Amino acid sequence: MLKEKLKNHNIILASGSPRRQAFFKELDLDFTIQIKEVEELYSSNLKHSEITDYLSQLKASVFVDLKQNDILITSDTIVWKDEKAIGKPKDFEEAKQMLRDLSGKMHEVITSVCFTSKEFQKTVNDVTKVWFKTLSEEEIDYYLKTYKPFDKAGSYGIQEWIGYIGIEKIEGCYFNVMGLPTRLVYKMLTEIAER
Numbered sequence: 001m002l003k004e005k006l007k008n009h010n011i012i013l014a015s016g017s018p019r020r021q022a023f024f025k026e027l028d029l030d031f032t033i034q035i036k037e038v039e040e041l042y043s044s045n046l047k048h049s050e051i052t053d054y055l056s057q058l059k060a061s062v063f064v065d066l067k068q069n070d071i072l073i074t075s076d077t078i079v080w081k082d083e084k085a086i087g088k089p090k091d092f093e094e095a096k097q098m099l100r101d102l103s104g105k106m107h108e109v110i111t112s113v114c115f116t117s118k119e120f121q122k123t124v125n126d127v128t129k130v131w132f133k134t135l136s137e138e139e140i141d142y143y144l145k146t147y148k149p150f151d152k153a154g155s156y157g158i159q160e161w162i163g164y165i166g167i168e169k170i171e172g173c174y175f176n177v178m179g180l181p182t183r184l185v186y187k188m189l190t191e192i193a194e195r
Helices: 018-026 051-061 093-103 137-147 161-166 174-178 184-195
Strands: 008-014 070-081 083-086 108-118 120-130 167-171
Touching: 008 018, 018 093, 018 174, 018 184, 051 070, 051 120, 070 093, 070 184, 093 137, 108 174, 108 184, 120 174, 120 184, 137 161, 161 167
Parallel strands: 008 070
Antiparallel strands: 070 083, 070 108, 108 120, 120 167
């Protein structure tokens, strides 16, 4: 359906995330993957979705050779709690501390997606609230040792064991917590196809 509408476009997903790549396959889109390293630094003045908007645009800024029909898609996800961003853990101890901090409380997961072509750039974002039950030290240790979620913001994957046993409720898009607000991506690509 959308694949047919976008047949004259070349969709480039600039993400090494296996989850994001799987989402694009599940959305039944033809796309290529191109990854360019960028140092993900941002000003401390930025708050909440300003951070992910900025980082998703920063990731797009290193692609200077886009062709006429290219649509570059870049994205960034953070966990937001107590007025600060929680990114990916550096090591086991930091991951453990992150999960202790999330235990028994609500946090927000924010994902921004930036769509860039030669003619335009548009960034959208989505926020999902997630409530964790109180996690025991044993549960935290088991999860970290078994699943090693060190490539994930907040050091957890909602689709993994910790999500099954630890998430009490969510408010908003489930897929956003996995790293991509799929309905927003579909909506934006539909709008682009109909331009």
